Amino acid sequence: MATRFHLLQGNEACVEGAIAAGMKFYAGYPITPSTEIAERSAVRLPQVGGKFIQMEDEIAGIAAALGASVAGLKAMTATSGPGFSLKQENIGYASIAEIPIVIVDVQRAGPSTGLPTSPSQGDYMQSKWGTHGDHPVIVISPSSVQECYNLTVRCFNMAERFRVPVIFLMDEIVGHLREGCELIPPEELEINNRIEGNITGMTYAVSEGNYVPEFAAFGEGERYNVTGLFHDDTGFPTNDNTITRNQERRLMDKIRMRRDRIMQWEEKDCEDADVIIVCYGGTARSVMGAMEEASKMDFLKIGMFRPITVWPFPEKALEKLSKKCKHILVAEHNNGQMLLEVQRVVKDNCPVSFIGKIDGTTLTPDDILTKITEVY
Template identity: 50%
Template sequence: MGNKRLVQGNEACVEGALKAGARFFAGYPITPSTEIAELMAEKLPLVGGVFMQMEDEIASIATIIGASIAGAKALTATSGPGFSLMQENLGFAAMTEVPLVVVNVTRGGPSTGTPTKASQGDFMQARWGCHGDHPVIVLAPSSVQEVYDLTITAFNMAEKYMVPVVLLYDEVVGHLREGVKLASSQAVIDREMPTVSPSEYLPYATGDGLIPKLAPFGSGYRYHMSGLSHDETGFPTSNPATIEKLLIRLNDKIEKNRKDIIKYKAYDLDDAQVIFLAYGSPVRSALQVQKEARARGEKVGLIQLKTLWPFPHELLADVFAATKADFIIPELSLGQLADEVSKSVPQAKITRVNRNDGALITPAQLEQALKGVL
């Protein structure tokens, strides 16, 4: 216990990013993510990193993409409205395969919405916010410790898969303070450098694998990078076969690595008749109710999703095949998660518990839902 510190969610994100090797932050203030920018402004200069406050969120993500292209591990932090503004360049990073981390601390929407209250209305925006079929990884912590741990994971996955990673957590998780160990056993993953000489180098040739080795600008490998559909050289192409091949590979590098990317935590599933399924702050409510129900002898389980995208359809299908359990899905939206789950387990009975007033779903609400199912 003694080595735990009282840390706020957004502070844990900063500590995790620095631990993962992040040395570049560009952002624009927005509630409820602003503490991340403030702490980065304080801490990055101390480790020789760069902090920049930009003119808007579009510039913020463009600047960190530039920094990452030059070799830095870079992040920005924002909330729903700013995340919307970042979408075009998030697509650019997906298309050009530039690793970076975007932290979206979610608040009520649409529009200015409810800046100081929690919401999970960005579940789909995090996956499908930008145009085109693009790869993206979305991770979702539900405690301060998980914010720290998954921020490190986010950078590792970004560098490993050469893809933008979104860290998605709601205002409650961002602002609560808990005892946390600011230490991790996760090894830090750094970008792979090309193994061929500059004269033989093709930036987007992936050999037998799916992931390119992009040399940082200024490292002696001169090449062209473009958001246009491109071939292995990086130059634009209008060849239909090359265009399709690129799009398939971009998405396959995530789809074919689902096992490595999909993280979750399961509680008491084996004999479960009812399973709570949640991510973010509703996990906290569900966990309390699940524990109390087990103590009463009720066969209740819980699945906490830590990876939201790619969505763990196969996990849910397997669990349902084994248990035939009913699902209760609490979420701070009209049902974006529940809709996706119904694709995984179309036969399952799903009870939705939705809350859209900015407050957390209470254990009492979930107790009531549980009574209706058992």
């Protein structure tokens, strides 16, 4: 890694970003199209004193990563559709026990085994609602190889800072895309670590000025209890309604109250656009192609609104735009999932149309331009 610029696959850039962020542990199970993340982690982690382990299944992958996180290491696991389904229970465990972890889901076409090597964005809703019970969610979706690098760092920062599972929602398009990528060294990046502290029996109490409990790694002398049961500030189970209610509220609020700091999105040529296309992840590349085509001919003015944090959804920004533009088209590689979120936000401000694909092929710029001429 002598030079800064490399030709990398999105999956490889994700691993490099993770290592720059301080990842010291990876546990996972091979699954297309995310396998290169495991492979590169296996090569790179021991070089930086970290640990890689291939576990017996997807559930064990996230479980071992959570165990390592409790022992103090920044940890990650990666998977795709079927494996993402299997990991859901322990995503909930990480939420309630407040264990930092990054879970990468390189989406492929589903349901079930589906089309293992084909692009899809079918896990958008699952990334928020996949595990049972109400829980806080941060989901980030990259559109380029460079973003696979930079945003993986951000995933770790948020996981560590907020003590939450953060989901990096990639897709086959960005995962297997090869582009130039600048490997920005850690000293030039903002790197956040978990807030460590002397918790002395009050494992889950939030001290003055903090918004999450301080963390002590197992083995450092605090000797506390971690459980997936609702628990009080000491970390021990309780059925007390008030304590349960307060814990649930605090878990949700630590993200909800800081949404404005967490949310990230891109607005491209939206100012005077007739039609704004809402898209994320790999789909944005087709949309950018469509915009380029349109600019070469006598066509409508097209803008792009691209949520980068797909959860929490950047609703205020989109609501504002929906009052200015004439039409919104949602483009996704599914049957319309973010569409529901867009409709909820836009209401009657302007008409909302949808273009999607679920046949294993990619939306082309032509598909998108044709759709615009149909609906507008």
